[in-house]
Structures are given as C-alpha cells and as structure tokens.
Amino acid sequence: xxxxxxxxxxxxxxxxxxxxxxxxxxxxxxxxxxxxxxxxxxxxxxxxxxxxxxxxxxxxxxxxxxxxxxxxxxxxxxxxxxxxxxxxxxxxxxxxxxxxxxxxxxxxxxxxxxxxxxxxxxxxxxxxxxxxxxxxxxxxxxxxxxxxx
Amino acid sequence: xxxxxxxxxxxxxxxxxxxxxxxxxxxxxxxxxxxxxxxxxxxxxxxxxxxxxxxxxxxxxxxxxxxxxxxxxxxxxxxxxxxxxxxxxxxxxxxxxxxxxxxxxxxxxxxxxxxxxxxxxxxxxxxxxxxxxxxxxxxxxxxxxxxxxxxxxxxxxxxxxxxxxxxxxxxxxxxxxxxxxxxxxxxxxxxxxxxxxxxxxxxxxxxxxxxxxxxxxxxxxxxxxxxxxxxxxxxxxxxxxxxxxxxxxxxxxxxxxxxxxxxxxxxxxxxxxxxxxxxxxxxxxxxxxxxxxxxxxxxxxxxxxxxxxxxxxxxxxxxxxxxxxxxxxxxxxxxxxxxxxxxxxxxxxxxxxxxxxxxxxxxxxxxxxxxxxxxxxxxxxxxxxxxxxxxxxxxxxxxxxxxxxxxxxxxxxxxxxxxxxxxxxxxxxxxxxxxxxxxxxxxxxxxxxxxxxxxxxxxxxxxxxxxxxxxxxxxxxxxxxxxxxxxxxxxxxxxxxxxxxxxxxxxxxxxxxxxxxxxxxxxxxxxxxxxxxxxxxxxxxxxxxxxxxxxxxxxxxxxxxxxxxxxxxxxxxxxxxxxxxxxxxxxxxxxxxxxxxxxxxxxxxxxxxxxxxxxxxxxxxxxxxxxxxxxxxxxxxxxxxxxxxxxxxxxxxxxxxxxxxxxxxxxxxxxxxxxxxxxxxxxxxxxxxxxxxxxxxxxxxxxxxxxxxxxxxxxxxxxxx
Ligand code: FES
Ligand code: FES
Numbered sequence: 021x022x023x024x025x026x027x028x029x030x031x032x033x034x035x036x037x038x039x040x041x042x043x044x045x046x047x048x049x050x051x052x053x054x055x056x057x058x059x060x061x062x063x064x065x066x067x068x069x070x071x072x073x074x075x076x077x078x079x080x081x082x083x084x085x086x087x088x089x090x091x092x093x094x095x096x097x098x099x100x101x102x103x104x105x106x107x108x109x110x111x112x113x114x115x116x117x118x119x120x121x122x123x124x125x126x127x128x129x130x131x132x133x134x135x136x137x138x139x140x141x142x143x144x145x146x147x148x149x150x151x152x153x154x155x156x157x158x159x160x161x162x163x164x165x166x167x168x169x
Numbered sequence: 170x171x172x173x174x175x176x177x178x179x180x181x182x183x184x185x186x187x188x189x190x191x192x193x194x195x196x197x198x199x200x201x202x203x204x205x206x207x208x209x210x211x212x213x214x215x216x217x218x219x220x221x222x223x224x225x226x227x228x229x230x231x232x233x234x235x236x237x238x239x240x241x242x243x244x245x246x247x248x249x250x251x252x253x254x255x256x257x258x259x260x261x262x263x264x265x266x267x268x269x270x271x272x273x274x275x276x277x278x279x280x281x282x283x284x285x286x287x288x289x290x291x292x293x294x295x296x297x298x299x300x301x302x303x304x305x306x307x308x309x310x311x312x313x314x315x316x317x318x319x320x321x322x323x324x325x326x327x328x329x330x331x332x333x334x335x336x337x338x339x340x341x342x343x344x345x346x347x348x349x350x351x352x353x354x355x356x357x358x359x360x361x362x363x364x365x366x367x368x369x370x371x372x373x374x375x376x377x378x379x380x381x382x383x384x385x386x387x388x389x390x391x392x393x394x395x396x397x398x399x400x401x402x403x404x405x406x407x408x409x410x411x412x413x414x415x416x417x418x419x420x421x422x423x424x425x426x427x428x429x430x431x432x433x434x435x436x437x438x439x440x441x442x443x444x445x446x447x448x449x450x451x452x453x454x455x456x457x458x459x460x461x462x463x464x465x466x467x468x469x470x471x472x473x474x475x476x477x478x479x480x481x482x483x484x485x486x487x488x489x490x491x492x493x494x495x496x497x498x499x500x501x502x503x504x505x506x507x508x509x510x511x512x513x514x515x516x517x518x519x520x521x522x523x524x525x526x527x528x529x530x531x532x533x534x535x536x537x538x539x540x541x542x543x544x545x546x547x548x549x550x551x552x553x554x555x556x557x558x559x560x561x562x563x564x565x566x567x568x569x570x571x572x573x574x575x576x577x578x579x580x581x582x583x584x585x586x587x588x589x590x591x592x593x594x595x596x597x598x599x600x601x602x603x604x605x606x607x608x609x610x611x612x613x614x615x616x617x618x619x620x621x622x623x624x625x626x627x628x629x630x631x632x633x634x635x636x637x638x639x640x641x642x643x644x645x646x647x648x649x650x651x652x653x654x655x656x657x658x659x660x661x662x663x664x665x666x667x668x669x670x671x672x673x674x675x676x677x678x679x680x681x682x683x684x685x686x687x688x689x690x691x692x693x694x695x696x697x698x699x700x701x702x703x704x705x706x707x708x709x710x711x712x713x714x715x716x717x718x719x720x721x722x723x724x725x726x727x728x729x730x731x732x733x734x735x736x737x738x739x740x741x742x743x744x745x746x747x748x749x750x751x752x753x754x755x756x757x758x759x760x761x762x763x764x765x766x767x768x769x770x771x772x773x774x775x776x777x778x779x780x781x782x783x784x785x786x787x788x789x790x791x792x793x794x795x796x797x798x799x800x801x802x803x804x805x806x807x808x809x810x811x812x813x814x815x816x817x818x819x820x821x822x823x824x825x826x827x828x829x830x831x832x833x834x835x836x837x838x839x840x841x842x843x844x845x846x847x848x849x850x851x852x853x854x855x856x857x858x859x860x861x862x863x864x865x866x867x868x869x870x871x872x873x874x875x876x877x878x879x880x881x882x883x884x885x886x887x888x889x890x
Contacts, residue, residue, distance in 0.1 A: 035437070035439075036418055036439075036440070039437075039439045039440075040439060043437055043438055043439040046438075047393065047436075047439070048437060051378070052378070052381070052384070052385035053377065053378015053379065054378070055382075055384070055514070055562070056384065056438075056515070056592075057513050057514075057595065057825075058595045058824050058825050059594065059595055059824075060595075060824055060825075060826060062824060062825040062826055063513070063825055065513060092378070093377065093378035094377070094378050096377070097377055102373070102376070102377070106373075106377065109372070109376040110372050110373055113368060113369065113372055113791065113795075114372075114376075115372055115375040115376065116232075116233030116234065116235075116795060116799060117232050117233030117514075117560075117561060117562050117563045117564075118233060118371070118374075118375030118560070118562075119382060119512075119513040119514045119562030119563060120513050121375050121376055122376075122378050125376055143833065144833050144834035145834070147832075147833050148832050148833070148834075149832075149833075150513065150830055150832065151513070151802070152511060152512060152513045152563050152565070152802075152803070152830065153233050153513070153563060153799050153802075154798060154799030154800065154801065154802025154803055154831075154836075155795070156802060156831075156832075156833045156836040157798050157836060157839060158795065158798075159833065160833065
C-alpha cells in the first residue's frame with residue numbers, strides 16, 4: 021500500500037512499490053492529465069512536481085515518492101484559477117493535440133520558479149520535452165509571456 | 170436509432186470536462202437528452218437551443234490541427250449565428266451510418282478535413298439559416314426575402330419585428346429543407362467568422378489535464394491490456410506459457426491476439442506490461458526473419474535500373490532527348506529511409522464486447538474505418554456496433570488505420586462484459602508502425618549547350634503505401650499516390666517545372682514492413698529528390714538556384730517561391746550564413762520554403778525558415794500558421810534524426826532514445842507567409858512538410874559545398890566535402 025500526498029490530498033494505492041509513480045497517478049488515482057509517452061524519461065509527457073522539482077514520473081518508483089509533496093497538472097490551477105503559465109498557454113494558444121502539454125506546463129512552471137526570467141538558452145537547456153505536433157515556437161513565446169506576467 | 174445509449178456512452182468519457190467547452194463531446198447527458206427531447210435539430214449540422222446557443226455538428230476528427238474549429242466557422246458563417254454561443258459536437262459513425270451518411274466522410278487524412286467538406290458544411294449552415302428565417306417570416310406573415318439576419322437575430326425592417334434563432338428553432342425544424350444545390354454561398358471576401366483567427370474552444374482543457382484522450386478512457390470495471398506482437402512483421406505466435414505469469418500481481422488473463430500477438434490483461438498498465446514482457450513466447454518469425462536494411466537497399470538499388478516500371482508522368486520523349494548529341498547528362502542517386510509517425514500518444518483502444526453489442530472508444534482519424542473493423546472483428550451486425558471517437562494525441566496518418574481497434578476487440582471477446590483498454594508500449598508502437606515508405610531515386614537531366622534543361626528522367630524504386638494498406642486501390646498494379654507532386658497536371662499535385670521531355674516512373678519494391686500514410690506522405694521524399702536535384706543542375710550549369718527555378722517554374726508555385734525569397738532576403742546572406750530554397754505543389758496547395766543555416770565545424774544550425782503556402786482559401790489564419798510551423802518540426806525531425814532500420818527482420822529502433830526527434834533547442838524560427846490566391850481549395854496540414862528538408866539541404870550545400878543524398882543527417886559528416 022502506497023500513501024501519497026498528491027495535490028494537497030492524502031491518497032492511497034494498493035500497488036507494487038516498484039510501480040512507476042506515473043502509473044499509480046494514472047491508473048490507481050485516476051488522475052489522467054499526466055501522460056505516458058515513452059516510459060524511459062525521454063519525452064517529458066509524464067512530468068510532475070515532487071517537492072517542487074520537475075520530475076519525469078515514469079522513471080520514479082512510487083516508493084521513492086512516499087511522504088513527498090506531489091503536484092500534477094490537475095493541481096496547478098487553484099480554485100479554478102489558472103496558474104500564470106496555464107494562462108499564458110491559453111493566451112498564446114500553444115496546444116495543438118495537447119498530449120504533451122501537461123508535461124510542458126509542469127516543466128515550465130518549475131523552470132520559472134528557479135529562473136523567473138529565463139533566456140532562450142536557459143529555456144533550450146531546461147525544456148527538453150518532446151512535442152510531435154511541433155508547438156515549440158508557441159511554447160517559447162508563452163514562456164516569455166508568463167515570465168512577464 | 171438508439172440515440173440515448175450513444176450519448177450516454179459518450180458522456181461517460183467526458184467525466185471531468187462535462188459542462189466545459191470540450192470540443193466534440195461537450196454535451197453532458199442531461200444536456201443531450203434535453204436537446205433530443207425538446208429541441209429538435211434544425212438540420213444535421215445545426216441544433217439551436219431555446220437560449221440561442223448553437224451546437225454545430227461536424228465529423229472530421231480534430232487531432233490538434235483545428236479542423237473542428239475551422240469547420241464550425243464555415244457552418245457558422247453561413248448560418249449567421251453568434252460565434253460566442255457556438256459549441257461543437259462530433260456524431261458517432263453509427264449515427265452517421267444510421268442516417269445514410271448525412272455528415273459525409275469522417276476521415277481527417279490527406280489534408281482533407283476542410284477542403285473536402287467545406288462545400289457541404291457551408292450549404293448545411295446556409296440551409297439551416299434559410300429555414301430559421303422562413304420560420305420567423307411565417308410567424309410574422311411577411312416574405313422571407315424581407316428579413317435580415319445578424320448574429321442569430323432575425324429582423325423585419327418594415328414591421329420592426331425581431332426574434333432570435335432560439336425562439337424559432339422548433340418551428341424551423343418542421344420546415345422542408347431547401348435544395349442544397351440551389352443555395353448561393355457567400356463570397357469568401359465577405360466572410361466575418363470564417364477567414365478569421367478565432368480561438369479553439371478546447372485550449373483550457375488541454376492545459377488543465379482534462380482533455381480526454383483514448384489513453385484516458387475510464388469505464389466501470391475496466392481492465393488494462395499490454396500487448397507483444399511478433400518482432401518480425403508477418404510472423405506468428407507459435408506457443409506461449411501463460412502459467413508462468415498468471416500468478417503475477419494484478420494479472421487477470423493471458424490471451425493470444427490474432428495470429429501475431431499475445432496480451433496480458435491486468436488491473437493496471439504497469440502490471441500488464443511487466444507480465445507480458447515476462448511471458449515466454451515462441452515465435453514463428455516466418456520468411457522475413459533474415460531481412461535487413463542492407464538486403465532492402467540492394468533490392469531497391471536494383472529497381473533503379475530495372476526495365477519495367479509504372480509510368481506516372483510522360484511528356485515528350487526523355488530517353489531520346491537524353492541521347493541527342495551535344496546534350497550533357499547530369500545524374501544523381503538519392504535514398505530515403507523508413508520513418509515512424511511516433512504520435513505522442515501511443516496506439517490504444519478500449520473495447521466492451523457482449524454477445525449482442527460491441528462498443529469501442531478510440532483515438533481515430535477515421536471513425537468509419539474503425540467502425541468497419543469493429544463490425545468485422547466482433548462478428549456482430551452493424552447496428553450492434555458503435556465507435557466513440559476520443560481525443561487524439563497526434564495522428565499524422567497512423568490513426569487512419571484500425572489495427573489496434575481489431576486487437577482490442579479480439580482481447581475483449583475473450584472477456585465478455587469486461588471493458589478492456591489496450592495500450593501499446595512505446596516500444597510496440599515504434600516497432601509495429603505502418604512506416605513512411607522507403608525509396609531510392611535515380612535522377613538524370615539533359616542540358617543543352619545553352620544551359621537549357623531538355624530532359625528530366627526520374628526513377629523511384631521502393632515501397633508502395635497503397636499496396637500495403639489498400640491493394641484493391643492499385644490501378645493495374647500501379648500506385649498512383651507514389652507520384653504525389655510529380656504528375657503532369659493533376660490539381661492534387663503536379664510536377665512544377667516546365668521541361669519539354671519528362672519521364673517519371675516507379676519500380677515498385679515492397680518490403681515485409683507495412684508502409685503507411687505519414688504526414689506529407691510521398692511528397693516528402695519526392696520533394697527532396699526533385700528540389701535537391703534542381704539545385705544540383707543549377708550548380709552544374711553555374712546558375713543561381715533561384716534564377717534557374719524562375720526560368721522553369723509554373724506560375725502559382727513560382728509565386729510562393731518568390732514570396733519566401735523576398736522575405737528571407739535571399740541573395741544577401743549574413744556572414745557565415747547560407748540560404749536554400751524549395752517549392753512544391755501537393756495536397757492541392759502551392760508551398761515554398763527558404764532556409765537560413767550555418768555549418769560550423771560540421772555542426773548544422775538552422776537559424777530561420779521562411780515558409781509560404783497558397784491553399785486557395787484560408788478558414789482560420791492563426792491555426793494555419795500553427796500547422797505550417799509544426800509541419801517543419803515534423804519534416805526536420807525526420808531529416809535530422811529519422812530512420813527506422815531493420816535487422817533480422819525486426820525494427821531496430823524501440824523508443825525516443827534510438828528514434829530521436831527535434832526538441833526546442835533545435836527549433837528554428839519559422840516565419841509564415843499566408844498567400845491564398847483563391848479559386849481552389851488546397852490542404853494545409855501536410856504540404857509544407859515536403860519543402861522543409863530540401864530547403865535545409867540546399868542551404869547546407871550553399872554553406873559547405875556538400876550535397877547530402879542519403880538520410881538522416883545525423884549519419885552524415887557535414888565537416889568534410
Ligand atoms: S513518459 Fe516519462 S518521460 Fe516519457
Ligand atoms: S501538442 Fe501534440 S504533441 Fe505537443
């Protein structure tokens with residue numbers, strides 16, 4: 021039995037402790053905003069925050085997340101109010117299919133906490149998430165917009 | 170038709186986003202029931218509720234390209250409703266079938282979604298407007314011709330009367346619809362909703378995790394399946410030892426899926442995957458077990474000089490023109506590898522089978538094809554089958570197929586009454602795609618003493634998509650799609666250059682891998698071959714690539730090329746930078762690109778791309794721009810990294826670590842010129858992909874003098890000429 025703190029709530033799941041956090045979040049807790057794209061920490065679709073740090077949840081066993089503060093895409097908006105990154109995403113109409121965007125938004129939210137006004141080089145180094153629809157140009161624009169907001 | 174069951178099933182999925190603006194599935198159960206009971210549709214396309222809100226129904230899947238928004242704009246334009254009150258709905262293929270395909274084809278493939286349905290959806294919107302106005306006129310006892318409409322409000326000037334769509338919708342529904350052929354559509358120049366950069370309605374769902382993809386389907390009692398298919402395409406399962414994994418955590422059942430796969434059904438995906446990977450399976454790999462990339466390349470190479478080939482374009486006599494005395498021959502051979510779509514969301518489908526019903530939830534680019542597979546695989550009659558399209562995490566052509574739907578049903582049939590979600594691992598997805606076809610190409614040009622091109626001979630040798638996916642559509646053995654952008658005059662895509670003697674033919678050489686439609690399809694490699702070789706001829710005859718093209722190009726293609734050259738500042742590169750050009754006519758549109766690159770110590774940087782598209786008309790410029798920008802990421806990912814190779818019959822790449830794609834850091838700035846010239850409807854999602862790679866390749870040549878003729882670039886050393 022894994023006990024987790026997700027989006028401020030305590031939740032439990034009856035799973036093998038080696039199960040990647042991603043599948044506990046998706047299949048056991050039913051929070052499907054966090055996506056699966058590769059399972060090997062390559063694509064970033066599964067990015068969540070663990071104690072504020074952007075983490076690819078497909079490559080973290082659930083046992084390693086116990087007792088830590090986990091935030092998923094569902095926990096970003098507070099009382100229905102979008103975070104400034106989410107709002108910038110809406111204003112710049114970033115998503116195409118949208119599948120990679122939960123991970124993008126989570127990765128960028130963590131980046132902006134560390135570096136409130138990132139340069140393009142810092143963005144390139146930090147945001148290595150894959151978007152097959154090719155929204156990178158809108159992502160960059162929205163990051164700068166969120167940094168100004 | 171049992172509309173209630175359908176809508177009920179659909180609303181299952183919406184779950185979290187019910188009541189939100191989720192396009193395509195915006196109706197909650199109650200909302201839909203109300204609409205069905207108290208608010209009959211005006212026609213198939215339009216439902217108006219008493220509060221004046223409008224539901225527009227269209228059936229072309231939106232996988233992020235924006236077709237749902239664009240088609241709704243076209244309907245709303247003719248309907249003259251208030252755009253702020255519009256939501257959209259996506260009927261099921263079962264509903265479409267039961268209503269004699271009133272909504273038309275349901276595929277978003279071949280850049281067809283807007284252009285192939287624009288005419289009838291506009292007529293649908295206009296017919297509804299005519300009926301709504303007639304209903305008001307009848308109530309007021311005035312001629313309909315004296316009434317005007319604006320934003321869903323109908324007015325009669327003479328009497329000063331006003332009403333709204335919502336108030337007359339019920340009466341309008343009873344009016345005989347006008348003959349669609351007699352309807353005069355608006356001149357696009359007068360559009361106020363279509364043609365505008367209106368926003369999609371589903372963006373908030375996409376940034377809050379609520380957009381519900383196939384992988385996110387949740388049904389009561391649902392189990393999850395992970396699959397392993399024979400590593401060699403065409404191979405079969407010989408035997409497997411279920412007992413070895415049946416006791417593993419969460420495992421419910423171990424099943425064979427068709428002849429070629431095994432699956433484990435479990436309580437969650439992780440447990441299913443662990444068990445299916447641990448399952449001992451003996452494969453009969455079949456006759457392709459010794460095929461490799463080298464053996465495939467040798468077969469294609471032989472095809473370059475084979476006597477027999479299907480002719481796709483013959484003008485004059487290229488062979489004779491090449492044999493003329495004084496004619497200089499220029500020749501080059503190119504090769505293009507297999508590519509995987511690598512949609513961000515791996516293949517998946519959820520099926521619920523009982524003895525008298527089969528239902529499927531899946532991300533599909535063609536819900537009718539998915540329904541046909543559901544009917545065939547379940548063995549149930551059509552009216553006992555239904556497919557609910559979920560949102561798609563990318564499609565790019567891969568989701569036009571329904572192989573994964575058949576598998577989900579084959580598994581669900583072994584667990585009647587239990588919904589089963591089949592999810593492929595990325596590894597299965599990478600190794601069991603319908604790949605962008607592999608080809609080689611030999612080009613020969615004849616040039617006379619004055620530098621005029623007198624002959625163009627082009628032999629493509631390689632795989633046919635149609636032979637793989639729809640052999641019944643071959644024309645006397647020939648795959649016409651091979652000649653995308655190369656035909657003599659087809660509006661879908663003609664060879665852009667005026668050359669007196671042309672011979673373009675195809676030696677079909679199929680491999681054991683399945684070939685498929687991959688965003689841009691055959692125009693991707695065709696554009697690389699033509700546009701690189703045009704550059705080679707320009708160089709060999711000491712002409713500037715732009716001036717050389719200007720002498721030969723047909724007008725509409727030249728117009729977009731001139732536009733990119735002018736905006737990019739072609740001819741005046743900054744120090745250390747170089748430009749490369751390309752253009753193409755494909756999917757009915759004219760497109761061009763100018764790439765600006767530098768190569769330092771063998772390292773390529775793509776600084777900027779100026780792209781232009783003339784698709785005739787543009788329904789939503791903001792969405793078209795995004796399609797064009799995104800298409801360069803797709804096209805350049807393939808150029809930089811994309812290669813599926815084969816060893817011992819199996820695909821070697823398994824995930825994004827071995828099949829890399831472009832990330833933010835490599836993304837050039839893409840500037841988009843929208844140049845709709847009117848008079849035709851071309852596609853948008855795919856055409857510009859084709860010009861991405863050749864523009865960069867020609868820029869690399871301009872920068873380094875190195876002509877790259879095989880791909881991807883990561884295998885090439887750009888530091889040495
Ligand atoms: S699914 Fe975790 S990084 Fe791709
Ligand atoms: S928006 Fe589709 S993968 Fe990024």
